[in-house]
Every structure is written in C-alpha cells, then in structure tokens.
Amino acid sequence: MRIISSAQSWISFFLLILSASVTLTTADILSVNPDGSGDFTSIQEAVDAADDGDWVLVSPGIHTEPGGQVVDLVGKDIILRATGTAQETILDGEGMRRGIYCGNGETRSTLIQGFTIRNCLAT
Secondary structure, eight states, X not given: OOOOOHHHHHHHHHHHHXXXXXXXXOOOXXXXXXXXXXXXXXXXXXXXXXXXXXXXXXXXXXXXXXXXXXXXXXXXXXXXXXXXXXXXXXXXXXXXXXXXXXXXXXXTTOEEXXXXXXXXXXO
C-alpha cells in the first residue's frame, strides 16, 4: 500500500488541473501562389491571416505588392518560406519599396528562408 502525503496530494491535484487546462495547438500551413492555386494569391494576405507559429509557404515566381513593402511581417512569429529555390522565388521591390519589413516586434521565432530579395528601396 502506498501512502501519499497531503503535500503530494495537492501537488498531484495541481498537476492534474494544469494538464487539463493545457490545450495543444497545431500550426497552420498557408500557401501562396499568384495563379490562384494556393490559399492566397499574395504573401501579405497570407501573413495577415497567419497566427504565431504558422507557416507561410510561397511558390516560385516574382512576388511584389503595391504598398510600401513586398511583405510586412506585422510582428508575427511565423515561418515565411519559399517552396522553390532562392533563384526561383523572388521578392521584387521594383525599385520603389522594401522587400521585407521586420519592425513590429518580431522575435527570433520569426524565420525567413529561401528567397532572393531584389530591387528594393527603403527611405
């Protein structure tokens, strides 16, 4: 027979309540393809829809946006990743905008991988 002390009972009870209140979340994978075959046609639309921890996968092609940058990560801890090579997946500022803006509190959890960033301008 095992005797559990009062302190052990409270610790066990606390751990049981804690484990019951923890919910597991899974990352969403959002796909970007300008031809409409993905979830989104622009990177910014996908970033705006993403939650922290999500992946935004960008198809090969030349990606640009009409605003002040091709993409603003808006402080989100996401993974922004090209599905092709850097030579195939290009963020083009067209000589008039930034490529990627990271100025809203992004952390080390924000990852950007696999892009060529070209023709960008920041004032």
